[in-house]
Amino acid sequence: MRLILLGPPGAGKGTQAQRLVEKHGIPQLSTGDMLRAAVQAGTEVGKRAKAVMDAGELVSDAIVNAIVAERIDQADCAKGFILDGYPRTLVQADAVESMLSERGIGLDTVIELVVDDRALVGRIVKRAEDAKAAGQPVRKDDNPAVFEERLREYYKKTAPLTGYYYAKGKLKTVDGMASMDAVTAEIETVLAAAAKAR
Numbered sequence: 001m002r003l004i005l006l007g008p009p010g011a012g013k014g015t016q017a018q019r020l021v022e023k024h025g026i027p028q029l030s031t032g033d034m035l036r037a038a039v040q041a042g043t044e045v046g047k048r049a050k051a052v053m054d055a056g057e058l059v060s061d062a063i064v065n066a067i068v069a070e071r072i073d074q075a076d077c078a079k080g081f082i083l084d085g086y087p088r089t090l091v092q093a094d095a096v097e098s099m100l101s102e103r104g105i106g107l108d109t110v111i112e113l114v115v116d117d118r119a120l121v122g123r124i125v126k127r128a129e130d131a132k133a134a135g136q137p138v139r140k141d142d143n144p145a146v147f148e149e150r151l152r153e154y155y156k157k158t159a160p161l162t163g164y165y166y167a168k169g170k171l172k173t174v175d176g177m178a179s180m181d182a183v184t185a186e187i188e189t190v191l192a193a194a195a196k197a198r
């Protein structure tokens, strides 16, 4: 199963992706996580990405496309994967198409978590508080000022992907404002329908 989770920052993509990993035994490919790991490790990519990420802007398409292309060739992706936070631009969406068709594989479905923007800042603030309380590092971009820029980037560059995937007949929407368990259940219903349609 190859799946894309779409939705603005704070929509719950990461949480739902983790649940899908447990249930379906396929990896979560989060470009945000991969970039943070690169920043942490001080690699060349990390050095180039850090300031852009801290400002809430998008890292270049070339960088993220290269990271994902390399990652999907790893053995654990053979049975499928969940793309979380990627693609985020139309250029990246086209890159996914090429990457998959070059490997003779396709995309099963794209699930958009639909949320109310006004709730998102609150979720981000809570995520930062929860991380702090758990003694985990707090993301530098999880604060209201940077969050606004991340949301702007989302509407400018990522939201058009819903039309892109709708036109391809791949887009399914899920109510991201429901409880976490209800969102998980709705995603599973969508996936079951997609599997039946295959």
Ligand code: AMP
Pocket (backbone or CB within 6 Å): 009, 031, 032, 033, 035, 052, 053, 054, 056, 057, 058, 059, 060, 061, 064, 084, 085, 086, 087, 088, 092, 141, 150
């Ligand atoms: P995330 O953890 O998905 O919220 O991503 C955190 C930050 O990493 C974003 O605000 C961007 O700066 C960068 N990033 C993650 N994924 C991408 C992507 N697909 N394209 C460009 N930048 C990305």
